[in-house]
Amino acid sequence: MEVTIKCEHHGDAYGCLGNTLSHVFVVFLVFSVLCNPSQITFTKEELLNIRQLTPNTISLIFVNVHQHSLPAERRIISPSASCACLSDKTKYPSFLRTIPSDDYQSRALAQLVKHFGWTWVGAIRTNDDYGNKGMATFTETAQELGICLEYSVSFFRTDPPDKIKKIIDIIKASTSKLIVAFVSDMDMHVLIQTLSQHNLTGYQWVGSESWISDSQTAETDTHHILDGAIGLFIPRAHVSGMREFILDVKQLNSSSNELFTEFWETLFNCKFKQSNPSAENQRECTGHEDLTGVKNSFTDISFMPVNYNIYKGVHAVAHALHIILGCNETCNNKVQLDPIMVSSALNQFYLHIKKIHFKTKEGDVYFNENGDLPHITQIFSLQKVKPFQIQCPYISLRVTLSMQVPVSVCNEKCPPGTHKVLQKGKPVCCYDCIRCAEGEISNMTDACLKKEAEFLSYEEIMGVLLTAAALFGTCMTAVVATIFFRYRTTPIVRANNSELSFLLLFSLTLCFLCSLTFIGRPSEWSCMLRHTAFGITFVLCISCVLGKTIVVLMAFRATLPGSNVMKWFGPAQQRLSVVAFTLIQVVICILWLTISPPFPFKNFTQFKDKIILECALGSAAGFWAVLGYIGLLAILCFILAFLARKLPDNFNEAKLITFSMLIFCAVWMTFIPAYVSSPGKFSVAVEIFAILASSFGLLICTFIPKCYIILLKPEKNTKKNIMDKGASKSF
Template identity: 75%
Template sequence: MTSTQRWPEQGWVLLQLLLVASFSQAEEPVCRWRGDPENPQLSKDGDIILGGLFSFHSTWINRQDNYMHKPPPLECTSLHFREFQFAQAMLFAIEEINNNTDLLPGISLGYKIYDVCGSIARGVRVTLALASGNEVVFAPSEAPCNGPAHVQAIMGETSSSPSMAISTVIGPFHIPMISHFATCACLSDKTKYPSFLRTIPSDLYQSRALAQLVQHFGWTWVGAIRTNDDYGNNGMAIFIETAQQLGICLEYSVSVFRTDPPDKIQKVIDIIKASTSKVIVAFLSHLDMDMVIHELSQHNMTGYQWVGSESWIFDSQTAAMDRHHIMDGAIGLSIPKAHVSGMREFMLDVKPLNSSSNELFTEFWETLFNCKFKQSKSSTGNQRECTGDEDLTGVQNSFTDMSLMPIFNNVYKGVYAVAHALHNILNCNETCNNTVQLDPFTILQHIKKVQFKTKDGDEVYFNEFGDPSAKYEIINWQPTENGIVDFVTVGFHDASLPADKQLNLENKSLVWAQNSQKVPVSVCSEKCPPGTRKVLQKGKPICCYDCLRCAEGEISNITDSITCVRCDPEFWSNERRDACVKKVAEFLSYEEIMGALLTAASLFGTCMTVVVAFIFFRYRQTPIVRANNSELSFLLLFSLTLCFLCSLTFIGRPSEWSCMLRHTAFGITFVLCISCVLGKTIVVLMAFRATLPDNNMMKWFGPAQQKLSVLGFTLIQVIICILWLTISPPFPFKNFKESKDKIILECALGSAVGFWAVLGYIGLLAMLCFILAFLARKLPDNFNEAKFITFSMLIFCAVWITFIPAYVSSPGKFSVAVEIFAILASSFGLLVCIFIPKCYIILLKPEKNTKKNMMAKGTPKSF
């Protein structure tokens, strides 16, 4: 804890601090203290002297110096019982050591304790008095005015800012200074403060622990108020740095000091009133916290959750100031509870203080017992007279309050650390070696190495920065029925553990602001739920943001996600955008309506072809069957059956074999079909030409040649398919681009050249067949076969010409449906146009199914 103080004793003070050697007109040189001597407020002789610096008064009277006259001594005011308790703790440790035959046997410790009044200037001044003494020293002519340090170690100061100034002054002389309550992290810098040590942890750990505590309860939007001194400014700076790393934002950070003018205090109050954060982190000294509580009470500012540093969070005097319950539910860090046997009884025994004639203790006695001595300067007729034999029994004030026992224990441990170092230096066993020359540097080095346990089991040691281990209790202010605050320990913090295990909250019920049982909420923006991501608000801290819903195909499955994660290609985001679900695999299946209809059409066409084949077989001896090349007719019916059936390979989940089979089967069966139709067309055309005189063409296109032509045309397609399958065959492919929320299972062509070669070859044969049939369409037969072939080829070509753009533009399974439709339509076209007219005559017009009728000439008709 610190208290930044102004330097009231300007110019003159610095000059008075200097100890100079002056030579009197006498024969021997004399070393004199320049300025008024500084006498200790409490002292005792001993073989080894320890110094003590405590602020028995908390402030002083400000005055305006005109530099025309020597400034008078600093006039201290506001007696502070707490510092008397610290001094008593030091005296208790010294008395205990002097009565201990095992530690420093035969060596007595003495002390000189000064009141520094909370003034940095006075602290430096009395420190130099401790280091050099106030006595007049006569030095021999051959020796200068220097000598050993007057004290071997200094206990104090309580606050950080005075400790920094004092340690800077005595650091070059290596005089150890052990503070019990100066926590500023800056004092761990051994290059600036080489002789400073302390028995209280550095604020480096406390500030980090406070940030972890704030994070634990989910408070990301907090305010901060600090003491405007080294303690508050350095501690808050570390807190802010750690808080930012943990994702905590500060809405405001203000500083106060108990001597600030009212208008500055009012500005701080206005900032807190205008804020939206409900949690306030207070890095304040206990004196400044008392002032803040008073101001908040004046404005009736309740409902804030306070998070406090160890300087005030377990101070019963500060709690007593909160008469309006402003701080109810406060939570913060404190030094772990301690017990020192016999210390309480010693501290409450004020008789030794009464034996002093010092004016300070007259003031102390009068304030302690609320009485006045007869000879007192401030004696009034309104108070009872002090007898000097007053008893503390029944007295209730801050001096009798032992709640600061952990800090008293720090003073106690500091004195013992010096004693153990001296014990080691003097090689003490049954007795100590009094011939050893003591010097502060040696003592400092031994203090840094000490490691011991007190009689109550506390382990004492210093790390390389002169700091002890950092352990804290987490304290919660819980008001009781009689209005007194109960400091309940609800957890611990141990900085020596791994980061994730340092904070340990016990399973105890906590009380929050306004005696609530529910953890308060203090955020700039509500948490973004899964399915959304955070988008920072322009010009505001990172804790202020909007929640933006994840785009399609992206998810966030954690709260307060800063990004949305895109799902894997086979997955898609659900409606809430908080999980990836597997995409539906889409393909033309038998279960859906379209697949079922196409399957039914395929099977119907197959059955229809089988029926036609059965009719032709049944009536194979009739003229109409025999006249139309029955072998090619049956081969054509077989190929049509395969065409109808091959459409079934396009339905169902694509696999490696189905993809290769569907395209090759389609290509080969259709070429077989068109080859048969082409053979029938040539037969018709050649048969007509053969009736002309001297024409022997029919002998070159007999049954054997017809079969070979069908085989040759089909073999070419087989070769094309083999090359296609060998070089780059079709394969199953998952199409993620066609649909955002589905996987289109389709067969990739592999080689597009192979596919279009197969299709192009079919088209080439179909066009050739169409041209030949068209040329023979007006042959003068009653039953013109070429006319029906022309119709069938016209339908075939029309279907496949329209197929190409429809296939290219159709998405997913619809492209497969288009291809099946084209296969079925062209197959039905061939079946209906070529065979149904014949079946009609066979079944319904048998009178026309005669050789005479087939050979009769008819009038050709155009179409």
């Protein structure tokens, strides 16, 4: 389908209905061969500097043209007006654009600043809608991201020097090393000149699209104020045939265009015959000069992303017209679009163009509810090269100076062990680092957190297992006691001193139960109880075993002719020996509790991130005295039982006592190094394990064989069998 584009003018504005891009100067030039530009009054210098038009200036031009020149019903698609104010559909209901809104740019700049860890920044903006609205959005987003502004100032290029000088003084007095500049290119030129006069270098600049990709800004910066500056700019895209179209322009095809004739003469430094030569030696223009060898703003489209925006706008119009005209394979080969016909269908056209959705090589194209396209941008960096000019890598910070990312923070992060305390009257980014209080920790954060309290509790698996073992031992002891009580009149129970046996079973029950005092949150009473109860019950237990061992030895001596030794170690002496041995331990424990008792203690040093709740020994001498006395009795009992192991008797209890004491001593010999080397709650678990293991050893070795005979071998539970000395190896 061929579309004929008709042109018309509106007051001082001139445009083409086929693309409605009347405010974009590039369009005037590109379509100058199609439309008679009799109303255009640009000079040749302005035409040669087409690339200097920025989204900021285009936005201002559009707003003025929209308010004073174009009819209210005119629908416009802009490739260059980026002001966020144009997204307001109450003021600009018929406005669409193919350039991203500055609102997106502002938010992206805040994200960029956050990405590099810059939290303490200064802000400079142009004092117009472009700068004020853009910086307002940046400030809002920056606050959400935890970025603080040390200062935010505005100016305009026509401001008196004193006002700009105040901005310089603010920058000098600031501590931030990052400056976000949301300004136009022309305002930036003025600012750079003033900065150069004061030699304000060493700052990291983050710029808006208006100046960051502007070549004249880089050329103006002779003092390298902006070295390493980064910012966002519109991605470049290749528009197929665009360069060929521009380079194919010939003056002869536009002979009626006086402006184009003047432009051609300036571009090639020549004169046409019909022109008045300014110099006698100036060569004559032929009109066939080759544009491919000329390097200027007209022929260099590498930094004109607006071309791609125009491309998207024209394609959007074409897609909308395609829908309106119902084009298909039967469509007319030529459609004549009259301005009046287009105006009558303008509302329908606008509705269709808002709904279009098509793809290009660079992505999808569609308009949102504000008339904006999806935001795509790239990061741009100003670098010093020889000669100084703009380069466009996708991103490189101060490549020629440093590979380190600049730092701009009010305060460094608080080191581990400290927390933030905000400085009065300053933003949240400024703070002092105060050491955490005892019992608090600060690892990866700037705040002190309560350390986790660790102790052996009933709720964790290890505590549950140890509790179950202690209760099982208690129940097992109760069962044995029940069996012994049930068969207390049988020879095997009577022959093994039933009184000491029941006392031993009682003490073993206390040994199993005292292990439970080691589980749970330590308190003042539990700390004193756990060690003293353990010490006294174990001495009572071993005293009973020692008494039984002495009884075996005395019983053998009593069988010798003329021996009356048993009268010196009868039941009364046995009870007295048990009480005497136990009282010694009671005295040791009383002295320990009186002089320096155990107490609950919070251990902050063993682990950085935990508080170990434990029972401090108070007096280490008291603790080791208790253990030492238990060990002394155990060794004495082991020696006596070992000496009596081969005494002739059908049931020699000394053998079983020997095994039980061997287990007891082995357990407590391994306990000491394990207890000392175990961290935190594991040292408590080791002590409980030692108590339970030694208690089970005594219970099993001393009583289980007897229960076996009572329950399973009752035929051996007779006085004759026990007194039979000929069967000494039956056990």
